[in-house]
Amino acid sequence: GKDKEVVTTGKEEDANGKTLRIVTDANYAPFEFLEGNKVVGFDIDFIKAVAKEAGYEAKVESVGWDPIFVEIESKRADVAVSAITVNDERKQTYDFSVPYFLSTNKILVPEKSDIKSGDELKGNSIAVQTGTTGQEAVEKLLGKNHKDIKKFENNNLAIQELLQGGAAAVVADNTVVEEYVKNNPDQKLKVVEDSQAFNEEFYGLMFPKGSELKADFDKAVNAIYENGKYAEIYKEWFGVEPDLETLKAQQ
Amino acid sequence: MIKIENLKKSFGDNEVLKNVNAIVSPQEVVVVIGPSGSGKSTFLRCINQLETITAGHIFIEGLDTTDKKVNINKVRTEVGMVFQHFNLFPHKTVMENIMLAPLKVRKVSKEQATQRGMNLLKKVGLAEKANAYPDSLSGGQKQRVAIARALAMEPKIMLFDEPTSALDPEMVGEVLEVMKQLAREGMTMVVVTHEMGFAKEVGDRVIFMDEGYIVEENIPSEIFNHPQQERTKAFLSKVL
Amino acid sequence: MIKIENLKKSFGDNEVLKNVNAIVSPQEVVVVIGPSGSGKSTFLRCINQLETITAGHIFIEGLDTTDKKVNINKVRTEVGMVFQHFNLFPHKTVMENIMLAPLKVRKVSKEQATQRGMNLLKKVGLAEKANAYPDSLSGGQKQRVAIARALAMEPKIMLFDEPTSALDPEMVGEVLEVMKQLAREGMTMVVVTHEMGFAKEVGDRVIFMDEGYIVEENIPSEIFNHPQQERTKAFLSKVL
């Protein structure tokens, strides 16, 4: 098992800090993805900063999506960071940190589409990535496990479904859809925004139930909100200022 | 009836038949004998073109069957063949085995095929086995069904390739009996066999083959009692 | 040498051997004849327990081989068997076929096994085929190798189950010749065969079986010329 890609993030070694095993699914750009064999992304820089703030050394490992939950539930990993949406069902099994990211969902449609709002999604089939805020948002609109919702393993496939005419729209994080439209102008897609239709969704760090780390990390998250480190990372990845007020208000 | 001219047959580099000439007259019973591997089966199989021949001509009732324009399936309906291992269709009953070709090839009606099939089964003494499956028959019974199946196409000639050599000794007699009856009725027959008794009793002519040639041919009494060729003598001394 | 007492053998509901009693004396050649399905093969196979017997006893040199305490593999080394279909090992050369059991069972040295194997091959006239594979041999050669293979274990008794019935007629002679030689050398033999010539010439005694019973047994001249039982007469009339 020497081929496993392990990326240690602690450049500045903290000799006293315990090394935490942090798991992710490096399959969700720009939050976490592989650049060659390195796991990079907003989440990675963020967890790096938070762990350092809390006094731990972080060892990030990409284990795949489903495995994250087994690793955390069995306490073999300490923290999961993978653009994980916090919801009540998941809280039954896991602990989550305070929200660290406000996810705004937007609608990706073909240029010619006449869908202009969330409500107009009804009656169309909509592609989403399984387990994302996009799925949450659409299910709140249409109903849980509605037959018009197609859940894919990743947004890449969901967008492909849209391109080939199998779905009228994709609902996903604004960063994901905007990035895609910017990079693929030839596909003739546009982004529709509807802040009324979609509730606010938040990402959190995920811990095993009853983890003692939660308190440390909650404190550390707030600390980097205050010292400007969070805003720095956010701007680096998304090019805009974060909406810290909404995030803090959610606590 | 059958005229074979300069017949040659090779499998790859192996020339199995080397210039064979023969004539079979109507109602004649020709017995072919010879050592294993001498080309007897190949000779027989060339007659109805189960093997594509390499060179030469085969005329059946004056028609050159090696001519590409001749419909070989048509020719084969005139030439019945009985194999060493019966080759009955195991998924069909005895009656179905017999009726299949008449129904599909001759397109006779089902009643007619059934009636004729029943007559043939009576002839080979197996009327009561009409609805049995081949697997439930003894070797001798199987071979008699195979003969009936070939006769159902009303062929003008019958070819037999060692019809008794896969049988238990007690069953050899019943099959030879059916063949003798056919001969008495005037069927033209070419029979490859090791049953020298049959050759003597029924054969009009015996052909001895070795290494792809017809080495000697004559009436049975002559060939068995006064073989001319050394090879014939050597062979007969072993098998008689 | 062999004493069989009240031997019974059933396959499911089908009682194939029904109370068979027989004795084979040292150096005796016993020939078993009878119609197909009468139980001849089963009888032979029971002697070296290739079939587990249903009831009765089989004594080989006084030892009750049906006793559970007896090592049957040990017994089988004393009883050679030759099958209708040779059962040579196709992935081994002729010599390897012969040497396998001596090496693995008798644990003789390789040199000794080779030497003895060579002697046996000379005896059956196949010394030059030592390194050939069985597939390249004719039927008669295969059967002679099978005999040599059985002899390599230096058995006290040899069992033959229709050793020539899968052979082309010209090859029957060479196999019977080897068997005759064995008989002359004093080997105790039980031979199931349809070769009545062999039975007459070599057999010390002929056993006629039918439907799982020994119907009649006698010296060859008596049984062939003056059969006592109706069934024997009927059978002999078909095969002679």
Added chain:
Amino acid sequence: MSFRWDIIFEYAPFLLKGALLTIGLSVSSILIGTFLGLLIGLGKIMRNKVLAAPFYFYVTVFRGTPLLVQIFLIHFGIVPFFTGETNAVAAGVIALSLNAAAYIAEIFRAGIQSIDNGQMEGARSLGMTHAQTMIHVVLPQAFKRMIPPLGNEFIVLLKDSSLLCVIAAPELMYWGKAMGSQYFKVWEPYLACAFIYLFLTLVLSFALNGLERRLKTV
């Protein structure tokens, strides 16, 4: 670790619905695949090597690449090309059928070639054509021998249909994954799916064994 029976019960109707689609997908694919497999198998045994070549190519490509890739290509490429839109169920049936056909073609070929040549010769010597012989003599016997390997292929197909969850065909595995991602649970959905798959394959084996036995007595 606690096993959450409650979420299995919650998702039971969806799993059931998914299982029904799994069955539907598998049954239609085995039927279409068997039909195509027969044609391709017959194509492969043609004497004319040039005519047989495309069939060899087909079998090589479909057996040489993962089914997952075939599913993607058909879902995002072939189906939209013809109909202008994607359709996961249609693409699923097509992908599974085409994939199975490559394996079934080999089963057919082996089945046909396992029939003793004497059967062909027996029929041809009666004046029957090659086609008549195939239809009335060789294929009926070959079919019988093909039931065990076809049964295996059917079971493989049933389980492979689980890969269709990647194109969001709402079969059993799709609902298992949906369940897992809602609760972030792994054992419950996968074990539940495993048991349903095992149940389906056992029923299938049982039915196939019965069929085999019935055909043997005929």
Added chain:
Amino acid sequence: MSFRWDIIFEYAPFLLKGALLTIGLSVSSILIGTFLGLLIGLGKIMRNKVLAAPFYFYVTVFRGTPLLVQIFLIHFGIVPFFTGETNAVAAGVIALSLNAAAYIAEIFRAGIQSIDNGQMEGARSLGMTHAQTMIHVVLPQAFKRMIPPLGNEFIVLLKDSSLLCVIAAPELMYWGKAMGSQYFKVWEPYLACAFIYLFLTLVLSFALNGLERRLKTV
């Protein structure tokens, strides 16, 4: 849609590395699977039905459930139970081996039963034990007949190893997916993987055919 050759070139070293792991995983799994399959196959043909039962059970469970589920159970359950930590490559080899063993067991059983009973009788009549006969007479012949189905199984295994991407074993498919999700592309990664898999399976078939031919001439 433009085909981005550049991203394929960029990822070529990773795909190559992935392909090497794919080969390593497949080769070790076929070796272990063949060994286990032999034991299980011999277990299944035991006369004593009680002793044979666990082997039947094994084959039924492993053939009756999707490999995906088996991979999860082994990765998260079995491996950590023994070593205290997960290890995708170890779990991959174990899962593929155990799965393949179930199929190979059937291949062995069929291979052994295809050897004419006369071989067993010929050897037993010479006084050889059942075990000696198996080792020196039956198995060598059965092995030869098993090469084509084992070759098939090897190809299946090679392709199935792509499922290990779900537990992040960095094999070929894993890198294909990484490439796809970095650039939001489908065709480039999957077609690239398909060609590499096809290449691998063709090389494998070729080697197996050669082996088969060599064994036939012996």
